Amino acid sequence: MHLQNQHLLSEPGTWITQSEFTDAKGGISKASGETIISIDGLHFKNCSWVNLNGTRLANDYLISKVNDRLFEYISKNPALGLQKGTFHIDRNRIYSRFIIETTSLNGFEVIVRRGNYCYTEGALFDGDKLLNTWTCIMEKT
Numbered sequence: 001m002h003l004q005n006q007h008l009l010s011e012p013g014t015w016i017t018q019s020e021f022t023d024a025k026g027g028i029s030k031a032s033g034e035t036i037i038s039i040d041g042l043h044f045k046n047c048s049w050v051n052l053n054g055t056r057l058a059n060d061y062l063i064s065k066v067n068d069r070l071f072e073y074i075s076k077n078p079a080l081g082l083q084k085g086t087f088h089i090d091r092n093r094i095y096s097r098f099i100i101e102t103t104s105l106n107g108f109e110v111i112v113r114r115g116n117y118c119y120t121e122g123a124l125f126d127g128d129k130l131l132n133t134w135t136c137i138m139e140k141t
Contacts, residue, residue, distance in 0.1 A: 004092045007113050008138075009046075009063070009071065012039050015118065019050055019136040024129075029053055035138060044071070063087070080105060096122075105131075116140040 008015075015035040022028050033050035044063035049056055063073040071087040077100070085098030094111040109122030120136040 004113070004115075007089055007092050007094050008111050008118050009037060009039075009044055009087070009089075009094070010113075012037050014141045015138040016141055017048070017050065017136050017138050019052075019120075019134055021052065021132055021134045023132050031057075046073075059083075 013036075015037070017031075017033045017035055019031040019033070020028055021031060029052055031050040031052040033048065035046060035048040038045045038047075042065040044061075044065065046061035046063060047058075048060070049058040051057075057079055059075050059077050061073045061075040063071050065071050069089045071089070073083075073085055073087065075083040075085075075098075077083050080100045081103060082101040083098050084101060085096055088095040092113045094109075096109040096111070097106075098108070099106045104127045105124065106127075107122060107124040109120060111118050111120045116139060118136075118138040118140075120138065121134070123133045124131045
């Protein structure tokens with residue numbers, strides 16, 4: 001199997017998103033939204049939002065490219081606080097780990113790109129306790 005070398009941050013673009021969030025008890029909520037990737041040299045922005053149960057949740061990432069396989073980011077997440085993390089790149093995959101500053105919140109996300117689609121899975125923890133998971137399908141417009 002040949003994996004392409006394009007990932008979510010390979011190029012600027014707008015993506016339409018369809019997500020499911022699952023809480024620790026198994027309750028599922030659906031959401032839709034948008035992700036806009038912009039690139040200025042070694043600096044990237046990921047401005048994302050979802051409409052979840054009638055509430056718009058935003059997450060704006062400021063991303064710096066360390067090298068071709070590593071990016072670092074911060075995100076001012078109004079619902080959670082200041083998020084800091086890394087994106088590790090492997091061809092068409094992004095492996096992300098993050099923490100929420102001054103809390104015990106942490107998590108991960110894996111984003112796999114296939115052509116004009118990205119498939120995302122992630123989880124948020126409080127210490128070792130699972131709070132929620134999510135899946136998302138992103139389509140480039």
